[in-house]
Amino acid sequence: MQAVRERLTVAVRARSVSNPDHIQIRPASSTVRVVLPPELASARSDNQRSSWEWTYDHVFGGESSQEKIFDETVAPVVDAVLRGYNGTVLCFGQTGSGKTYTHTGSMSQFAQRGVAPRAIARVFSHAASQPQYETLVTASYLEIYNDTLVDLLTELPGPGPESLSLVDCESSTTVRGLRAVAVADEAAALEVLFTGERRRSVSCHQLNDRSSRGHAVFTLSMEFRSRVESSGRVTRAKLVFVDLAGSERLKKTQTSGCLRGESVYINQSLTHLDQVVVAAAVSRGHVPYRRSKLTHLLRDAIGGNSKTLLIANMSGQAAHLEETIATLEFAARARAV
Numbered sequence: 001m002q003a004v005r006e007r008l009t010v011a012v013r014a015r016s017v018s019n020p021d022h023i024q025i026r027p028a029s030s031t032v033r034v035v036l037p038p039e040l041a042s043a044r045s046d047n048q049r050s051s052w053e054w055t056y057d058h059v060f061g062g063e064s065s066q067e068k069i070f071d072e073t074v075a076p077v078v079d080a081v082l083r084g085y086n087g088t089v090l091c092f093g094q095t096g097s098g099k100t101y102t103h104t105g106s107m108s109q110f111a112q113r114g115v116a117p118r119a120i121a122r123v124f125s126h127a128a129s130q131p132q133y134e135t136l137v138t139a140s141y142l143e144i145y146n147d148t149l150v151d152l153l154t155e156l157p158g159p160g161p162e163s164l165s166l167v168d169c170e171s172s173t174t175v176r177g178l179r180a181v182a183v184a185d186e187a188a189a190l191e192v193l194f195t196g197e198r199r200r201s202v203s204c205h206q207l208n209d210r211s212s213r214g215h216a217v218f219t220l221s222m223e224f225r226s227r228v229e230s231s232g233r234v235t236r237a238k239l240v241f242v243d244l245a246g247s248e249r250l251k252k253t254q255t256s257g258c259l260r261g262e263s264v265y266i267n268q269s270l271t272h273l274d275q276v277v278v279a280a281a282v283s284r285g286h287v288p289y290r291r292s293k294l295t296h297l298l299r300d301a302i303g304g305n306s307k308t309l310l311i312a313n314m315s316g317q318a319a320h321l322e323e324t325i326a327t328l329e330f331a332a333r334a335r336a337v
């Protein structure tokens with residue numbers, strides 16, 4: 001792996017905008033402007049603001065296709081991985097804002113497929129165009145559910161499930177015991193992705209009838225070996241997709257019982273993620289990555305040598321303005337890392 005640290009790239013994607021007076025998506029200038037309506041502004045204390053404007057690396061409105069999102073944001077990360085760098089794509093945002101749609105998309109409509117299946121296609125088409133290299137790819141799929149590591153691929157043939165643990169390597173963190181399945185072609189890699197997708201913890205609540213209850217981490221690990229050079233040099237690289245569980249207000253999701261416990265964990269782990277992002281942005285010293293399994297696992301993506309893209313998904317609905325502001329503020333903090 002080579003060092004590639006650049007500023008973390010941040011893209012904002014709005015699902016749809018219900019009230020352009022209050023939410024203005026401006027792809028041409030890569031900005032988003034939010035103006036609170038008077039009734040919300042007056043409910044905030046005097047020293048709080050009522051309008052904001054943020055600049056990101058990319059901004060997409062509700063009309064942007066899955067293809068456009070992939071081509072403009074994720075394809076450069078995949079291409080860096082194919083040159084031997086590590087890459088991470090993180091989908092973040094409020095529950096129901098479109099994170100899983102961005103990550104996986106529709107399993108039945110080809111044009112609606114998300115960034116992970118498109119990345120798989122790009123990896124294997126690149127491998128086919130480079131016969132001078134042997135490309136070996138393995139896939140793994142992990143879920144962090146209530147701070148427990150769960151292997152989503154244990155139903156595939158292979159050794160039985162082991163208990164999983166995080167292990168620090170030189171600059172990144174790996175998961176000991178996680179199954180890595182060799183995938184020879186695009187179809188095999190998609191099969192692994194969709195097997196894991198089907199096994200994710202999902203529940204129905206007021207804002208999403210298939211809400212992810214854990215953070216999902218899909219990883220393609222690659223080895224490139226020259227068939228023509230005798231040195232036998234091997235380049236290794238990793239492409240990681242993280243579909244985070246959505247932040248949620250308990251009042252809005254109207255969850256109770258188990259679901260409520262999951263929500264509390266989800267919100268807490270996202271708060272830890274925010275704290276780690278702030279620490280990584282302001283300090284070159286200690287960053288509390290070990291605060292949760294999620295931040296520990298994302299050490300390389302946040303403060304290491306991974307080429308990292310954050311896609312901040314926002315609903316764009318006036319009813320969720322406060323959550324949208326929280327998402328956009330997090331995305332702005334991440335851009336400072």
Ligand SMILES: Nc1ncnc2c1ncn2[C@@H]1O[C@H](COP(=O)(O)OP(=O)(O)OP(=O)(O)O)[C@@H](O)[C@H]1O
Nearest residue numbers: 015094095096097098099100101208211212245246
């Ligand atoms: N840009 C979009 N275009 C069309 N449909 C979308 C778009 N974004 C999201 N959807 C649809 O909205 C619903 C909720 O989206 P999704 O499940 O991706 O949200 P999420 O952010 O992953 O939510 P959660 O955090 O609760 O898991 C899904 O039915 C999805 O297909």
